[in-house]
Amino acid sequence: MNRRNLLTVAGGTLLLTGLGVYGWRSSVGSMAGYEAYASRLRAALAPEPQILDLIRYATLAANSHNTQPWRFHADGGTIDILPDPSRRTPAVDPDDHHLFVSLGCAAENLLIAATASGRPGALSVEGESVRYAFSTAQARPDPLLAAIPARQSTRADYDGRPLAAADLDKLRAAADMPGVRLVLFTERTQIDRLRDLVIAGNDAQMADPAFIAELKHWLRFSPRAAMASGDGLFSATTGNPVLPEPLGGIALDLFFTAAGERDKYARQMDSSAGVAVFLAEGEDRAHWIAVGRACQRFALTATGLGLRHAFVNQAVEVARLRPELAALAGESGLRPDIVMRFGYGPSLPFSPRRPVAAVLV
Template identity: 35%
Template sequence: MLPDDIFLKIVRSAVKAPSGHNSQPWLFAKEDDGICIKPDFSRTLPVADPGHRELFISLGCVAETAMIAAAFYGYRPALQINTLNPDGSIKILLQKDATIEQPALFSYLTARQTTRNLYDKKVIPAEDLMSLKQATSESGVGVRFFSGASELRRFSPYIAEANAIQMSNPSFKSELIGWIRFSEKEAKQKGDGLFSACIGFPSVRRMLGCFVLKNIVTAKSGEKRLLKQLEATSVLALFTSQSINKEYWIKTGMVFQRFGLTATMLNLNYSHLNSPCQVSEIGKKMINELGLHSEFPQLIIRLGYSKKMPFAFRRNVYHSINH
C-alpha cells in the first residue's frame, strides 16, 4: 500500500509537467497498488484541441513525470498503457524496491520550462543530440531533427499558414485570451494558464491585455514573431506518432517529457512551434510534403541556448487529486 505522504510527494512532482495552455487537465487517485491518472474533462481546450489530442499528450507528460518521481521515492513503476481504460485514464502500478536506481532526470523537474525567448543559434554538439535521441527512443513515436537555414525554412509556410488560420478565428483567440494570466497576482491566484511574463507580454490589467490581444496582436504580428523564433533556432525536433489515438498521444507525451528534461540537463532550452500539428489540413500537407508516410506529426519543438524566463505557476496540488 502506497503511504499517503509518498503519494502526495509523487503528485507534487508530477504536476510540474507541461500541458497545453498550462491547463493541467489531470486528476490523480491513490489506489491499493499504485496511482491512477485521469483526464480532467472540465479543463479542456474545445477550440484549440477539440479532439483532446493535446490533452492526452499532456497526460503522457504528467504520467512520465509521476514515474520518475515514484522511482526517486523508491517505488518501481509499471505503466498499464496497453490496457488503457475507455476514458483514457492511466494506471501506474507501484512496487517498493530498495534496489531501484535514482533517476537522473528527477533533479531537472523544477528547472524544466517552456522558454519562449529568442535563442542564440549556437550549434548543439552532436553528442548532446545523440543523448536526446537515446532519451526519446520508444516504439511508435518518432523524433526527427532538422537544422540549418534551408531545412528550417521548410517549416515556415506551415507555421505561417496554420497561425493565420488560428489567429483569424475569433473563438480561438477568445479561448487563448481566457487562459492568459495578465499579472503575477492573477497567475499566482489561479495557479494555471499562460502567465504573461512566460510569453513575453508585459504585466497589465486584464481589460487592457484583452484589448491589446484582440485588436493589436494580429495574425501578421504573430507570424512575424514565430518566424523570428524559427530563424533563431539551432535544431527543430518533429515528434510523430504511428497512430492517432489516446494510447499514442500518451506515448508521445511521455517521450516529449523525457526530451524536455534531458534538454534541461544539457542546458538547452526549448519551446513549441506547434500550430501546423494543431490545424489538421496543415498536418496533412506536412505528411505529404515532408515524406512522413504513415507517421502523424504531433509536436514541433525548437531547441537552442538562451537565458531562462520566469516560470509558470501550478494549481494547489489538492486540486489535482480526485477525492
C-alpha cells in the same frame, strides 16, 4: 496660481499618483511574490517523498494551454492519472489529442520521480486513464529527476548556436519510445520550411474567432491572477509585460496582430538550433500518451543539457497543414503530433500550477 493653490494641486497629484500606484500594485500583485510562489511549486523532492509530492512533480509536466487537464487518484500501490473533461480546449484540440499527450507528459514525470525515489513501477493505459503501479525498493538516481522542476517552455529567441552531435544523439535516445517516431531537423533550409508551416498555422489560428476566444480564456496578465487560478498562460512567461487583467484584454486586442506574431515566430524559428517533430504510428489515446512521454523525456533531457525548448504546434493544430508537415518529416501517411524547437537561450519566469489538493480525485 498662488502658492497655496499650487501646494493643493501638487498634494492632490501626489495623492492620486500614490492611489494609482497602490491600485495598480494591489490589482496586479508583485513579480517577487510570484517568483517565490513558482519556486515553492518546484521545491526539490525530499529523499523519501510522500505520494502527494510525487503528484506535485507530475503536475510540473508540459501541458496544452497550461489547463492541467488531469486528476490523480492514489490507492495503495497505484496512482491513476485521469482526464479532466472540464479542462478540455475544444477549439484548438477538438479530438482531445493534446489532452492525452499532456497526460503522457505528466505520467512520464511521475514514473521518473517515483522510480528515482524508491517507488519503481510501470505505466499502463487503462481506457481513458494512465495507471502507475509501483512497489517499494532502493532509490535509483536519475539525472532527469533534477530536470523536472527546472524544465520550462521557453518562448524566447534563442542564440542560433548549433548543438554538438553527441548532444543530438542524447536527445534522440531519450525520446526513444515504442510506437513514436522522432525526426530531428537541424539543416537551416528545412527549418525554414517548418517555420513557414508554423506561420501558416498561426495565420489560420489568428483568423479563427473560436481559437482566439478560447486562448483569451486561458490568458493571465497579472501575477495575482496567475497565482489565484494556478493555471493558464501567464504573460510574464512569454516575456510580455504584466498588467491589471482588464488592461491586459485591451492591450491584447490592440497589439496582438497577425503581422506581429508572424515576425515573432520567424525570429524564434530562425534562432533555434533545431526542431523536433514527433509522429505516432497510430491515432489513438495510447499513442498520444506515448507521444507525451517521449516529448517530456526529450524536454527534460534538453533541460539537463542546458538547452531551452518550446512547442510550436500550429501546423499540427490546423489539420489541413498536417500532410505537408508529415511529408517534410519524411513520414507521409502519419499524423504529426508535436513540433518542438530547441536551442540555447535565456530563461523566463516559470508558469503557474494548481496546488496538489486541487487535482486529487
